[in-house]
Amino acid sequence: MIRALTGYATRHPWKVIALWAVLGIVLSALVPTLMSRVTQHSTGDFLPRTYDSAAALHLAREKFGEDPDATLVTVLVAREDGKPLASADRKRIEQGAKELSGRRVVMPVEDDMPRFLVPDRSQTPAVAPATTAPDGRFALLSVRLTGSPSDTGVQGVYRTFRDDARGHFAEAGLRTGFTGGLAELVDTTDDHETATTVGGILVTVLIILLNVLAFRSVLAAVLPLLAVALIGGVAAGAVVGAALLSGRKLDAGTPGLINVVLLGIGIDYLLFLLFRYREHLRERPTQDAREAAAQVSGRVGTAITSAALTIVAAFATLGLATFGQFRSMGPAIAVAVLVMLLGSLTLMPALLAAAGRKMFWPSKALKRTPVAGRAARFGELVTGRPLLMLAASAALLAALSAGLIGIRMDYGRDASGSTTRAAATAAEISRTLPAGVSDPTSVYVTADDGSTLAPARLHGLARALAEVDGVGKTAPTVLSQDRRAARIDLYPTADPQSQQARDLVSGPIREAAARHTPAGTTAVVGGTAAVFADVATAVGHDLRIVFPVAAALITLILLLLLRSLLAPVVLMLAVGAGFAATLGAAALLFQRALGEPGVDFTLPLVLFLFVVALGTDYNILIADRIREEMRRPTTARTAVARALRHTTPAVATAGLVLAGSFATLAATPGSAQIAFAMTLGILLSALVLALVVVPALAALLGRALWWPLRPAPVQDGRARHRTTEAEPVHPGSGVYGKGEATVSR
Template identity: 60%
Template sequence: MIRALTGFSTRHPWKVIALWSVTGILLAVAAGALMPRAMQAQTGDFLPKDYDSAAALRTADERFGVTSDAGRFTVLVGRPDGEPLTGADRKNIASVAKDLGSRRVTMPDPQDTPSTSDDQIPFLVTDYSQIPKVGVSMTAPDRTFTLLSVRLEGNTVDPGMHNLFRAFREHTEDAFAEVRLRTGFTGDFADQIDTRDAEEPTQRIVGILMLGLIVLVNVLVFRSLCAALIPLLAVVIVGGAATGVIVGGALLTGTDLDTSTPSMISVVLIGIGVDYFLFLLFRFRELLRERPEAPPRAVAAEVGARVGTAITSAALTIVAAFATLGIATYGGFQVLGPAVAVAVLVMLLASLTLMPALLAVTGRRMFWPSRALERTPRPGLAGRAGEIVSRRPLAALLAATALLGALAAGMTGIRMDFGQGGTLHETRAAATAAEIARALPAGVADPATVYITAPEGNRVTPRSLGALSDELARIEGVGKVSAPTLNERGDAARIDLYLTSESQTQAARDLVSGPVRDTVADHTPKGLEAHVGGTAAIFADLSTAVDEDLRTVFPVAAGLIALILLVLLRSVLAPVVLLLSVGLCFAATLGASTLVFQHALDKPGVNFVLPLVLFLFVVAIGTDYNILISDRIREEMEGPRRARDAVARAVRHTAPAIATAGIVLAASFGSLAVGSNPSTQQIGFATGLGILLSAFVLSVVLVPAAAALLGRGIWWPVRPRGRTGQGEHPEATALKGSAADHHPRPLAVPPAL
């Protein structure tokens, strides 16, 4: 199958390139337009339905018409001089708020205003204009400001909704300025937009620097602009196709994508896409040197078939690892896993078709203007590393194990941080929230809510909830309890709790999941049903769901990877070596992250999703690199040389590809560490470090050292046997290995070529 795909692609390269180019561009354009419709920003919607906060969300939707697909924020209104509001000021606030709640908000820029003219595609046009829901919430005890609660209906990740918020903010600021009052905006939606606006310049610069680093590394390695730019351009096209497939699949199946999914897919595709192209390029250059008279298309077909097998094995390992997220209880993981798996499969298809086609078309011009093909390369660092590992495998193995073990010891005392991390930017929303917190409970802009419902045909009365409200008010950490608010039918009520801690803090989650829920369970009137919702409750339930998923996904993913390795390597011992090595690398990476963030930087702990993300990426991608070096070691051991010589030769030829790929992929993930969100910083740093350890410690030192120690026995029960000449002793034949390295070997050219 692999040989058939690569053979067809190298026989008809221009057709393959044209098909991928057109498909990738079209799918990328469609994905860009439709992506917001496929995403869901509300974490609570990804929780299992039997969780308390998920039940609260359903009650809010069914009984109060409060959908999760809405942007909620708070507007602070006060005097410019900071003095208490006068009676006239309060009248003006009420009048302006009423006016704001009766006027339709439209886009500020005519270019952003939706149109339904015949020259636009109807299903891509969205009318974001609407009448916002505005109400006066409360006034500060010192009367220095009044708060308005505002809600805009729509998907909060949609750029159109962001423009609508900006239009409302500008109109609100102007309206209150006319009556000489100042405004401030805070809350989840306002903070999300302010943070994105603050991060956008940094993210753009980081993206440019990341792409520049990839190009620079490839230029330094290959001394060629073509070899540096063509892989990157191909990966961008394939990435567009993969994103389009994922978005289209999500819309067709009615699946919501988590907001982190697009950025994660982008990083994965750039990283592994460039990695796979590098594996092909290094082998292509090696064979062109050995066979200067061979047709480039024949060499491209041979490279595609040889390296394609290792790439397929590596890609399937990543797919299997992420597919296990489909069994997670948290919906965000259920979506992320299959999405990444699909993206990797699309990149695998491109690696077996588009990339060999590009090699066939460019041939030796791929390495222009470098003249490296005309001379025999020196062994260099890779050659010396191979010699050291093969001559002193036990020392190399012990040194690598000691390094990883020392880092793994950093996990001692590890704690999980279930906070959302906040932001490092001082945004306007953050400043407004700080001003509110100085006068009111910190959670006033994002309260926890108790929803009480009556069975079909019954009603809820405020008097019946008096005891519950009184008990909730006595809880330490609850700053204020609102009066019960009934819905229109009178069969449900809501009680807002304004906590003294911000909703995304650990203190708020502990308070809601403990004393608040216990009080609700003990004092809800008989015959009524109550659920606790809000941001703090959602994240408290999220921590429980993730903890359960960690215990389930880890063993299942490890078992699947082990099974794939057994089938692909046709060995019992080799998969054990590979799995033990990547397991140690995972522990080392998590330990190093604990040392840096929890101990050195004095954070509350490591981010709660970090162990799962690290396990999937470090184990899957670490296995990816291990498969590449193992495949080359096995190939060399099938030749007429001693096992240790085969290991030295495999490291010499494969280490540069793995090292370059590791740097590129680590840079890709490391770009996440430059963002302002501390949670993303931890994921970016840890994943980048884990990939570097996988590339330079595992694949270049530890695994080759183990192979040198075990010899051909590592492949038991199907051991490769060295091919020798008739009547020739293996040791004698092995002496020819170095000479064979520099002489062309015959190339089996497919008949069609």
């Protein structure tokens, strides 16, 4: 199957290239519009109904008419001189709220972007007075917008509304401040706009520069980016199509994560092909370029397929998760990687066949026999002192893994350390009102028999909730329109997204609700803090399921690829050590050095899947080449040294490219931990595990690594003739020792 795909692509390169170009361009244009139909931003929507906060969210929508797509912004209005609001000021604020609530806000669209390709988020915000500070120094307005805060169109609408409101109240001598999740995100995005732009430029320059240094070629530097862009467009279309057909919703951050993954692995796979293609052409200067492309693509395609399937298998296991954000993200990435695999087996071989030897123009490297360089010396170092190299690597990994001692999970973003204008507004509000005034914790009560409720029946519950230490204020009990449900809003003194608020909700508030709920009724606790408290429980459950299942599937794929019982164990132990070291390093930096509450709750699972699955790519490439070299009639250590000589440039370059891709996530607000951990994890996987640990173990174990089917050296003349045609060895290569340079397999 693999050779059939690569063979067709190399025989008909221009047809394959044209097909991918059309699909990539068309789907890239349609995806932004379609993606909005399959994304949702409410974290609570990703929890099963069995969790308290998810049940509360359902009641809020069903009984109280809350819009599931609503995004709330709190507006603070105060006098410029800092004095308490006068009666005239309050009237102006009320009148301003009415006027702003009647204005339609048109979503801004960039001039170079066709409007029909952009989902229109234009809308009329609902603006209403909320409360006034006890000292009368400011009033709060509640603004309701529709759409996900991560939607760039919604962000544009908010910016327009914010500027209009600021100008409107400024005419009356009033200043404004804006806070809430959307306001915080927009302020952070704007503050990081330059860094995001520069980061994107830098990663592009990094990829091109590394390719130029590796190949001294124009096409080899540019084609990887073009190819991955086309395949990425098709992959995004496939993800959207799968989501529409299955009815699953994606987290708003999933598309961006998919883009980074595809950029990294796509360029990795093309680099694997390019390095092997150049090596092949050097050894066969008279062979037809298309024939060479077919042979190389078929050979490397097997390793690429196995590497991609490990990623697919790992992320597919997220379909077993109870937390919907994981359950939708995993299959989405798996679908995207499958499309990238298809592109790697068709478009990329087609590009090799179409370009031929011009792929490496203007470099003259194809016309000369390479001499032993740094890669060869590195291979001799690893195989000459395998115990020393293994011990040094183990010491490094162990030191980083020490950070796992006392590691804590952080299930929300506490904005207390933020320096944005939204955070400053939130701090101003919290000085006179409870921090949760703009994002209350709500207790919903329903009668078990479906009968109607009365406020008097819930008086004892409301009083008990008000007496909970940490609850600053409670609102009067509100009944639903059919009087079959009631809501009691609580305003905690802690930031709703802080660990303190989550501990308050999961402990004292839920305990008080359970003890004081009237007989014959059921109470559930909802709100941001309650959602994240339940997410913590769901994630803990999912980690215990996904980790072993993903590890088992990856091991099975390695067994099938390597046809060995010992080699898969060695590779899995290596990537496991890399995972522990990476997570420990993240804890050391963010939790210990920077004093953050802990590591992001998604980090262990996402890191496990990325580092184990993507890191296994490099291990597969090096292990596959080591086994191939061990079929030559030479010593095991010489075979490992030769494998390192040929694969070190490819693995090192690919690792740096993928690490650079993940590093750009640091410019995305709230992604610093994931950016750091995945960048470090890929670097450890490529430069330490794949190039040192696995080869050192192979040098120590020799052909026993492939037990029970050890790759015995080929000796008979007929087999020697076959393998010489497939993989000739040039004299003076500097890989085999004295007297071995001219030995063929």
